[in-house]
Amino acid sequence: MLLDVGQSMKRPTSVTFLGVLVFIQGLIFTVLSSLALLLFSTRLSELLPPDIASELAAVRLQDLLLAASALVMGGVSLVSSIGILQLRSWAWLMAMIAQGINLFAEMVNYTRGQANYISLVVSTIIVFSLNQRDVQMAFRVAHRREDPASVRTAEEDQAAIEEARRDVVEGK
Amino acid sequence: MTDPPCNLFIGPPLATDSEHSSISAADIALLRRFEPIARFTYGEQFYPMDVDRYLAASRLCRQRPYDIAEELVPRGAITEQLLTQPRRDVPGTVYYLSFADSLNPAQVLNFYRNSTLRHFHAGSGRLARVGLTARLADLLFSITLLLRGRVPGGLAADAALRYQALQAEDERYCYYGRVVRENGYVALQYWFFYAFNDWRSSFNGFNDHESDWEMITVYVVETADGTPEPCWLAYSSHEFKGDDLRRRWDDPDIERHGEHPVIYVGAGSHANYFFRGEYLPAAEVPYSGGLLRAWRRVQRFWRITLRQGDEYSDLPDLGFFRIPFVDYARGDGLCIGPGQMHTWELHLLQATPEQPAPAWVDGFRGLWGLYTRDPVAGEDAPAGPKYNRDGTVRKMWYDPLGWGGLDKVPPPHLTAPVLEQQRQQRLAEQQELQEHIRQLTARLMGLEVEAEAIQGLYHLQARLVDLQCQIRHTCDELDTLKARYATNNQVLESFALYAQQLASGVRGDPRAHLRLPQVPSSPADLRLGRLAETWSALSIGLLLLGSGGITLFFASAWGTGLLALLGFYFFIEALFRRQVQTLIRYFAVGMALLSTLVLLYEFFWPVMVTLILLAGILIIVENVKELAT
Numbered sequence: 184m185l186l187d188v189g190q191s192m193k194r195p196t197s198v199t200f201l202g203v204l205v206f207i208q209g210l211i212f213t214v215l216s217s218l219a220l221l222l223f224s225t226r227l228s229e230l231l232p233p234d235i236a237s238e239l240a241a242v243r244l245q246d247l248l249l250a251a252s253a254l255v256m257g258g259v260s261l262v263s264s265i266g267i268l269q270l271r272s273w274a275w276l277m278a279m280i281a282q283g284i285n286l287f288a289e290m291v292n293y294t295r296g297q298a299n300y301i302s303l304v305v306s307t308i309i310v311f312s313l314n315q316r317d318v319q320m321a322f323r324v325a326h327r328r329e330d331p332a333s334v335r336t337a338e339e340d341q342a343a344i345e346e347a348r349r350d351v352v353e354g355k
Numbered sequence: 356m357t358d359p360p361c362n363l364f365i366g367p368p369l370a371t372d373s374e375h376s377s378i379s380a381a382d383i384a385l386l387r388r389f390e391p392i393a394r395f396t397y398g399e400q401f402y403p404m405d406v407d408r409y410l411a412a413s414r415l416c417r418q419r420p421y422d423i424a425e426e427l428v429p430r431g432a433i434t435e436q437l438l439t440q441p442r443r444d445v446p447g448t449v450y451y452l453s454f455a456d457s458l459n460p461a462q463v464l465n466f467y468r469n470s471t472l473r474h475f476h477a478g479s480g481r482l483a484r485v486g487l488t489a490r491l492a493d494l495l496f497s498i499t500l501l502l503r504g505r506v507p508g509g510l511a512a513d514a515a516l517r518y519q520a521l522q523a524e525d526e527r528y529c530y531y532g533r534v535v536r537e538n539g540y541v542a543l544q545y546w547f548f549y550a551f552n553d554w555r556s557s558f559n560g561f562n563d564h565e566s567d568w569e570m571i572t573v574y575v576v577e578t579a580d581g582t583p584e585p586c587w588l589a590y591s592s593h594e595f596k597g598d599d600l601r602r603r604w605d606d607p608d609i610e611r612h613g614e615h616p617v618i619y620v621g622a623g624s625h626a627n628y629f630f631r632g633e634y635l636p637a638a639e640v641p642y643s644g645g646l647l648r649a650w651r652r653v654q655r656f657w658r659i660t661l662r663q664g665d666e667y668s669d670l671p672d673l674g675f676f677r678i679p680f681v682d683y684a685r686g687d688g689l690c691i692g693p694g695q696m697h698t699w700e701l702h703l704l705q706a707t708p709e710q711p712a713p714a715w716v717d718g719f720r721g722l723w724g725l726y727t728r729d730p731v732a733g734e735d736a737p738a739g740p741k742y743n744r745d746g747t748v749r750k751m752w753y754d755p756l757g758w759g760g761l762d763k764v765p766p767p768h769l770t771a772p773v774l775e776q777q778r779q780q781r782l783a784e785q786q787e788l789q790e791h792i793r794q795l796t797a798r799l800m801g802l803e804v805e806a807e808a809i810q811g812l813y814h815l816q817a818r819l820v821d822l823q824c825q826i827r828h829t830c831d832e833l834d835t836l837k838a839r840y841a842t843n844n845q846v847l848e849s850f851a852l853y854a855q856q857l858a859s860g861v862r863g864d865p866r867a868h869l870r871l872p873q874v875p876s877s878p879a880d881l882r883l884g885r886l887a888e889t890w891s892a893l894s895i896g897l898l899l900l901g902s903g904g905i906t907l908f909f910a911s912a913w914g915t916g917l918l919a920l921l922g923f924y925f926f927i928e929a930l931f932r933r934q935v936q937t938l939i940r941y942f943a944v945g946m947a948l949l950s951t952l953v954l955l956y957e958f959f960w961p962v963m964v965t966l967i968l969l970a971g972i973l974i975i976v977e978n979v980k981e982l983a984t
Contacts, residue, residue: 276936276939279939279940279943280939280943282943282946282947283939283942283943283946286943286946286947286949286950287946289950290946290949290950290953293953298953298957300954300957300958303950303953303954304950304954306947306950307947307950307951307954310943310944310946310947311663311944311947313943314663314664314940314943314944314947315662315663316658316662316663316664317662
């Protein structure tokens, strides 16, 4: 399948859905982690009632680090969502890394009895969507349009045909 | 409607025993004309030899079940009569020859110091070319060698010394010729007998065994004026068979010197290859076929049904069930054949008018070397050219065409007549179909008219129901026939195109029949750095040591530690193979699958109810849409 480099590429609906989902996830992460960090900051705690401020003072460094990581994750998700909507191939990889880490963290939380099922569901949907062949193809096509040197050669085409043929043979 | 049998005369479908067992002077000339050039790898210890000298230096032994092996005929005393005399014995008894004895470690070391093997360089090791799981499987395979029957250490060295002594007395390189005429083809079989297969002990391969029979076939057709024309080649390679073994004679990739095809012989394994290079013929772990098939089903479901993963390949091949072994067919060693430094001595497996066929061909069903009682038989010696280890006849012997997948392929000069015959059959079928369609149409119309006539007559309701049923069935049958008629028309059109192609002399793609051909490793595979090779050699051992260390010193965090260790290992592997992106995808998808399982476990009924609700809403939406339109 040699690609016509000049052909236009319209963003598939599935990619739009994916981009929006990642954006919302990033936004939630950013807002919540920013709020948490603000609450932890000394200046804000001075404005809070003394009993709440004393509770905040007991917050451990580990929680602060978690909030900071969530902020970074939110930032990464926001950036990758914009890249996804623009069909940038780096965004696909960035989103995959972020979701992998997030899922890993959520699984660790689950084993500790602190599962966040909504985050688990959203990240799972995002990963399976990113792994959809059509979505990957959309990014690949866009990448080839950007970088004509990456267009598959006739030999690579032949190898892919052989692979597909092998699939059929083995399937039988 | 079945196809009538093929009437075109293309020779007897199966040659009779007498035709198989005799050979004419013209056949011998054909064997000589197309005899191959064998190129060996530097370091090879054994070359094709004659059977007589091997027999003269061997003992005949017997192994009865639950008994110790006994020597029946001592070394140097084997005669044709002793070897081939009919024997009746308890079931499970194995007769075998024994050529070599086991040397002690000092003698083996001395042999390797003085042999050409010390100059053999394996290059990029086999372990560096495959994944972590395959390397683990390799480790397990090595352990199984300790448990199952195997050729004792030092046997290969002694066999090599004995063979070299024989060659020093009288240097000869032989093949055994056999000619079979079948279905318009003349199959010229070149059988090679080796005293030993030292693939495992000398070249880190899959197995060792005493004696080795390998074979290549040149398929020739004789044109109307009797001129022989070579058209196909098939080389034996391990246990493979079928279309992938053969190549078309006019394939531009095939190396030939005039009319002599070139074989690249695997070092130690003596498998035959068309191209120079290093092959990775992965051996399947015994009894793992069911798991592999299940894994392939999962792959198809993942890729095709769920449309997940990369374009053509996503889930990794289950390397755990395949043990990789490099077969070195470099062709940088000895060359034997016409125009080379060493030429062939022809022996025959069939009778000529002057002399009978060797008696051992039919008469000796035993093994041609040591019987190790290996349950997977990889280390047991093979039987002769005609027989399998269990005494049944080999496919390459009784079906030289089918072995190379040629039983379905007409010879080139008969393709056009076969095509024409097939066309005539299809035309006849079309006429039959036309007539059948006409009859059915008439019947259908009659049934419909009858149904219309009795419509509304309450006392004939039962008949009406019966008629409607018949109409339905007839409609279906008619539709099937019409579809077949239409398909046949398209087939006939393609026949015309193919006939034109044949008439123009174009034979199409010479590799169209290949599915999984054996090809040497690519240069990229062989360019793995020294670091990667070292890592490959050490990784499994380090992984096991690391796991042990974690268990001993960090028992409380055993699970986490092991996971971290595995993660680190996979990352290093991915770095060496430039597959970090793939690793990231596998990791994320793996976590997503795990999360799905967790979610299903925690919310099974809510998920089910949600799915049912969604299905209900979807049905309502679709129906409302339909109503609206």
